[in-house]
Amino acid sequence: MKKPEIMSPIKNWASLEACKKYADAVYFGIADLSLRARTNSLTLKDVPKFVSKCHEYGIKAYMTINSVIYNNDIKTAEKIVKKAKEAKVDAIIVWDLAVIEIAKKEKIPFIISTQANVSNYKTAEFYKKLGAKRVVLARELTLKQIKEIKKKVDIELETFIHGAMCVAISGRCILSAYLFNKSSNCGSCAQPCRKLWKLSDDKGNEFETEGKYFLNAKDICMIEFVPELIKAGIDSFKIEGRRRDPKYIEVTARCYREAVDAYYNKTFTKEKVDAWKKELSEVYNRGFSTGFYFGEPGSEGISYNKADNVSKYEKVLVGHVTHYYPKIGVALINLKHEGLKLDENIQIEGDKTFIEQKVESMEMDNKKIKKAKKGEEIAIEVKDKVFNNDNVFILKERI
Secondary structure, eight states: OOOOEEEEEOSSHHHHHHHTTTOSEEEEOOSSSOTTTTTOOOOGGGHHHHHHHHHHTTOEEEEEOOSOOOGGGHHHHHHHHHHHHHTTOSEEEEOOHHHHHHHHHHTOOEEEOGGGOOOSHHHHHHHHHHTOSEEEOOTTOOHHHHHHHHHHOOSEEEEEEEEOOOSSGGGOOOHHHHHHSOOGGGTOOOOGGGSOOOEEOTTOOEEOOSOSOTTOBOEEEOGGGHHHHHHTTOOEEEEOOTTSOHHHHHHHHHHHHHHHHHHHTTOOOHHHHHHHHHHHHTSSOSOEEOTTTTSOOOGGGBOOSOSSOOOSEEEEEEEEEEEEETTTTEEEEEOSSOOEETTOEEEEEOSSOEEEEEOOOOEETTEEOSEEOTTOEEEEEOSSOOOTTOEEEEEEEOO
């Protein structure tokens, strides 16, 4: 049985560095015609170099062009598809028929986005006849329904196995556009489902609910059910999270890589599952559920009392890089926000940087020190190249 692909989300170059050891594929977009328009720091000009770097790492690169397409977007779509082809993108993720037509004309492989809400085998069959190499199934399907589609249609299937769940069917929400004039279908979701709400009738009577965040879906986490997902014949395990930081991307890619490998090595155990779940719970998450895989979720699928990160750890910004000395592998760090101690674990993050390491040496004014105060500038050895203005964080347990 062929191993399923592990596909990680990409926000910037640092995201790729975070998952390069574990992911088989990544998906990314640019500011235009992508559902994470506000998130993407990659530009159309970056695409050839980015795809080349992915291929250098042995990773497939899938580019999203999956927003709603209006008349004035057609030329932009044509330009992006042509650039994707020139860059040797492995496939584009689409759903609008105009973009599908452009993809066919340019002879570039295409994957049908979850925005198409593919929920049955006849629709999957239709897209196969249209030329799609794969469909990303609707997140509202059960594992039983996925198996049925796999049996009836010879097409690759991709499903979301970890990350944020949208309260709307296949993400096609109009609430953000209605309330804030920011369309989620055009990549500008203001996430009203994560806001604090009150429920009342037309007479002003307020109703009690299980909490104030009653539209706030928990994240999906299927790590303990990886064997069932593999047996169902799912070809690609997709991790959601193009808005999330490199640490999240590294941990999710690594845990699912280890889980898939453990299944094939016959070393998949409850003890390993518990360890993976612990690690996953320590990076950004809104609480975990199994989504629709085993039936329609009830109240257990909603995080009623907190809309944001429920991890017990938080990243604390201590400062930023002011200079890097490549010959000696040393960075100057301005501790603008917090102090730092020897042997503390730090994360250095930037648009192109993701480094996790322990502070093994620290100097100030050419003298070795064991700790530095807020406001001081120090020199430390770093494991890899860093850039000016890269941020330096420490992880702290929430009080």
